[in-house]
Amino acid sequence: MALRHAVLAALLDEELSGYQLAKAFDLGVANFWHALPQQLYTELAKLEKDGLVTGREVVQDTRPNKRLFKVTEAGLAELERFAATANKPSFIRDDLLVTVQAADHVDTDEVIAQLTERAAFADAKIELFGGLLRQMRGDRSEEEFLRHGERIGPYLTCLRGLAFEEGNRDWCHRSAAILRERRTAHAQR
Amino acid sequence: MALRHAVLAALLDEELSGYQLAKAFDLGVANFWHALPQQLYTELAKLEKDGLVTGREVVQDTRPNKRLFKVTEAGLAELERFAATANKPSFIRDDLLVTVQAADHVDTDEVIAQLTERAAFADAKIELFGGLLRQMRGDRSEEEFLRHGERIGPYLTCLRGLAFEEGNRDWCHRSAAILRERRTAHAQR
DNA sequence: CCATGATAGTCAATTAAGTGACTAATCGCT
DNA sequence: AGCGATTAGTCACTTAATTGACTATCATGG
Known part of the structure; x- marks a missing residue:
């Protein structure tokens, strides 16, 4: 149940769209958590439903519109809770x-x-x-x-x-x- | 689809029971592949069904009976095939x-x-x-x-x-x- | 002007992984 | 004599991850 926290952690610095988030998880973020675009879209939807992130529509005329997400207060609190409890040793599958x-x-x-x-x-x-x-x-x-x-x-x-x-x-x-x-x-x- | 290959690789050196295999995956083997006992029992059953390993019952009087598994020729061939094709970069989830x-x-x-x-x-x-x-x-x-x-x-x-x-x-x-x-x-x- | 690729996603389905409870025998310890 | 730990598993269930196909729009290169 930590993909959600990885997403929250990735959204701390900047508002991102699902698409941008997927890019990030393919590059640097993949460094601490690996996930496919599909999972990210799904997880963003869940996070929004649970009020841990909020999305806002950004209308673009040169590109398809997108939704930018940012972490809410509740999201930060959830991250705080996670930091205090989680400690599953990382596992390798290579x-x-x-x-x-x-x-x-x-x-x-x-x-x-x-x-x-x-x-x-x-x-x-x-x-x-x-x-x-x-x-x-x-x-x-x-x-x-x-x-x-x-x-x-x-x-x-x-x-x-x-x-x-x-x-x-x-x-x-x-x-x-x-x-x-x-x-x-x-x-x- | 690589848990099966991890199990095959782990069984190369010695015949092991599901239980022993689970122990191994908790220690050294966890070093290259992480899996829970449940998964291993399930995977062993599949591998046996597919003829990649064979099990033999070992009757013990001091301990419950167990089934020791070893890799078959087909299993070795499957490993060979795997070694020649697989290359998903390892992913981290920590x-x-x-x-x-x-x-x-x-x-x-x-x-x-x-x-x-x-x-x-x-x-x-x-x-x-x-x-x-x-x-x-x-x-x-x-x-x-x-x-x-x-x-x-x-x-x-x-x-x-x-x-x-x-x-x-x-x-x-x-x-x-x-x-x-x-x-x-x-x-x- | 047409194909390719990037942006920005959605939907459906399957497979893999993880959780929890449960059986049964034996050994060592108190 | 009984309690907990170890060995050796099984069964049912849920959640997470992956695969594949599909919809749009716009920009760029040839």
Whole structure:
């Protein structure tokens, strides 16, 4: 029951439409919560029904009209309640790890290919997060920003995302290197 | 559709009962895939129906009887197929990150408490994974084991789990420290 | 001027995941 | 002798997540 809180947290900084929210969940927000557009539209409807967000119609002549949502007082209170109670440890579900777990029983070339692909994906994320961080802290140093910035939550989660992807990249490179070396060694026998 | 592959990957090394599998998914395996006992019993039944695993009844007199499952040839082929096609990037869903995202809008003490709790959890995991790694490599060095060990898949995934939890721990400590400092600075004004 | 892609969604249906309660045996402990 | 913990599950139910198809409008490139 935490998608709703992820949506509330994402709407704290700016009013967003369902569509924009979906974009956000595809980029930075996906860093702390993953969700598909469908879920977001559904969840926004529920949140509005429960009075945790309010939507307002914005008429556009160049684009289709949209509804921008913002968090209400009740929504903030709900987030507060959530912060005080929630603590399910995060769980991982990763196809790549499943594949590597089975590495000794499946085609090594495939595993190496998957690892390489994931490393590239991680690199893209690392660049993305690096850019987001620079943007958030502006001309301040990280230390300075974290000390005195007025909105550091997104910065902290982005730092975690960055470290996570760096971890992914390093592990992918190392694992691929090991598998390559073993393949070579095996071929030489 | 990857829980089935996670189960197959987990059953590669040893025959397990549903109950044992559930234990495993609560410990090490949870490192690459999270699932509840319910799901595992259900999935095992499906896998058996589809001929990807076979179960055999083991009569115990000291304990209730159990059914041990092992992967069939068809199961191995299915894993092979999976390894060659799957590549959904792993997604994160973490209550704690949602909380930290909202850190500037909710009670700082609560956020710090959650971070501290998670750091302790990460420490426990780090110890657990460290032990598992030692056990897997035996008296060999890591390098030696990874070069010549005959079953390195679980070792590699465990390494990722270890690095992940170390990342968690470090990030939790740093974030908590930053929030504590800001709280103090704010109080002094 | 037509196709493609971005914006901004909705509806229906299925699958996966999670919750809660319940059975049954044995072991250790008090 | 009885209580709780551990082993080894099953059944019913609800909620969350995913898949796929569909409707519009407008802008841009060829």
